[in-house]
Amino acid sequence: MRDRHVTVAGLGVSGISAARALRRMGAQVTVVDGGDSDAHRARAVELGxxxxTVRLADAENLPAGTDLIVTSPGWKPQSPLFTAAGAAGVPVWGDVELAWRLRAARSAPPAPWLAVTGTNGKTTTVQMLASILGAAGLRAPAVGNIGTPLIDVVLAEEPPDVLAVELSSYQLHWAPSLRAHSAAVLNLAPDHLDWHGSMEAYAADKGRVYEGNQVACVYNCADPATEELVRRADVEExxxxVGFTLGTPGPSELGVVDGIxxxxxFVENRREQAQELAExxxxxxAAPHNIANALAAAALxxxxxxxxxxxxDGLRAFRPDAHRIAHVADIxxxxxxxxxxxxxxxxTQASLAAYDSIVWIAGGLxxxxxxxxLVRESAPRLRGAVLIGADRHLIHEALTRHAPDVPVVDLARTDTGAMAAAVHEAARLAGHGDTVLMAPACASMDMFVNYNARGDAxxxxxxxxxxxxAHDVE
Known part of the structure; x- marks a missing residue:
């Protein structure tokens, strides 16, 4: 990297990590970002x-002399900066691609990557995997689209034994050289289509995680699209x-038998043997989708x-992050x-499937x-619904079409007391043995800073x- 002119796109956590690492290696680094807030200026001063060099409020123009662009994950492929790079023959790497190439340049044998992607469950599965690896006595942090930037980890003075790596579709799009030890695609459902352009492009980027795998491509038996990605992948001989299923596993699968x-x-005789792993x-x-996460982590x-x-031991020690199907109270x-x-x-469909009788709080962006x-599949479980947020009418319309007998409370208020009102209405609808489940099926930014703030509320x-x-709460 010495003396190369590298442009880093984005002044977030991964962009700052990339800029610092590249500068330490002797590259001439320019960071570009469309923002110009006080926070942006403070980061620019630190990097300066x-x-x-930091250029704020300037995300579209390719700096003169650029040899390489390293992009933060969220930047769309159609961004003017990348269009200009393509016209100039300048390659674009993501932060994951940079980390992968830097790991290979180390004198010591680099740590293998166990990679996880999917529409939902990535963070939980990677954290479970890190807990299992830790229980085996390995130094194995959960990294990537979670926690410490990958670049910082691969350049650490004491590298870990193995990495549990969460990868988003954005990161995989910009990581053509990645070759994991083993990888899993947990599931595939439409998401981020505005970024990828189509479901086919989204799935193709997810499938990149299997390219060049050395030992195992782990897929979801209940989601044929994940197995199809394995079939398309070019892997090492x-x-x-390896499949995972909530049912009885066949050969080359992990699954569940009588609560085990x-x-x-990964046994000597796959046709005749089964190894008990955990209860x-x-x-x-122990919700169904979380059991699936555990099986995927165990497979890797x-x-x-x-x-x-x-x-x-790793599964017993693991506790999920807040706001992930977390039991708050019984009232x-x-x-x-x-x-x-x-x-x-x-x-949300996975969350609703975990309970038999639900008063559902939903809505947002x-x-x-x-x-x-979603409503058609979940209607038999619904005892009531309380709707909040900007696009609640879309859920209300679906409930009217597919669950007309389910009582619905439509809350128009968006002030800070809206969630308290929603919980009050849900409590009014719920009976003994029911679950009031806040699984919004929507983003939070219409009413809250993020999903954490919504969960806290x-x-x-x-x-x-x-x-x-349980009385007179407004």
Whole structure:
């Protein structure tokens, strides 16, 4: 990289990490970003002190003399900067591509990557995988689209033994050289189509995670599209397709038998043997989609040679991040569950499938989503619905078409007390044995800073309801 002129697109966490690393290696670095806020200026001052040029409010023009662009994940392929780069013959790498190439340049053997992608469940699965690997005595941080930037990890003085890497479709789009030890695609559903342009392009970018895999391509038996991506992948000789299922596994699969997670992929005789890994009760929460996450994590860990006891111990030790199907309280025989992270219909469908009798709090920014299939599939479980947010009418219309007997409360208010009102209305609709589930199927930014703030508002409202004895909460 010495003396190369590199333009870094984006002044976020990954962009700053890339700029610093490139500068340390002797590159001439310019960072471009369309923003010009106080926060942007503060970051520009920090990088300027390290002899990095920063151009704010200028995201479209290719700096003169650029040899390479390193982009942050969110920048669309159609951005004018990349159009200009293509016309000038300048390559574009993502931060993951840069990290992959830098790892190969180290004198010590680089740590293998166990990679996870999918529409939903990536973060939880990667964290489960890191917990399992840690239980096996390995230094194995969860990195990538989560936590510490990959570039910082691969350049650390004491590199880890193996990496549990979460990869978004954005990151995979810009990472053509990536070749993981093993990888998993958890599921595929329409998402980020405004960025990719089509479902086919989105799926193709997800499928890049399988390219060049060495040991195992892990796919979801319940989602044929993930297996099709394995079939299309060009992998190293000897790399195997390994499925995971919530049912009884066949040969070369992991699955569930009588409440036990079992492995029929990484045993000597796959046709005759099954290795017990853990109990369903070892997984928190033990919702179906989370059991699937655990099986995918176990498959990647087993592909790396982790013993069964470490799978069990790692799953027992794991606790999910906040706002992921988190039980908040039981009040008068009603359970209250926060799944604010369910920001699309695919995630919400998995969340709704975990409970038998639900009062559903939903709504927000639909991001172009439709809700007919979600409501049609979930209608038998719904005892009521409370709708909030800018696009709540879309969910209301789907409920009218496919669940006309389900009582619906439509809340027009968007002030800070809206969530408390939603919880109050849900409590009124719920009966003993029901679950009030806040799984919005929408983004949060119409009413909240992010899904964390939305989940916090729900949790606060539920606790206020409990403190009030479940009465007179406004």
């Amino acid at each position: 002190a390290q002899d990095v 000897g790399c195997r397709a 997670l079992v492995d029929r992929a 369903v009760s070892d997984v928190t929460p 860990a087993r592909a790396y040679g982790v013993p069964p006891a470490a799978v069990r 008068d025989g009603v359970a209250y569950v926060d799944d604010s992270k369910a920001t699309n219909t695919h995630a 639909a991001k172009g989503a439709t809700f007919d299939e 729900f949790t606060d409202a539920v606790r206020a309801l409990a403190a009030a004895g």
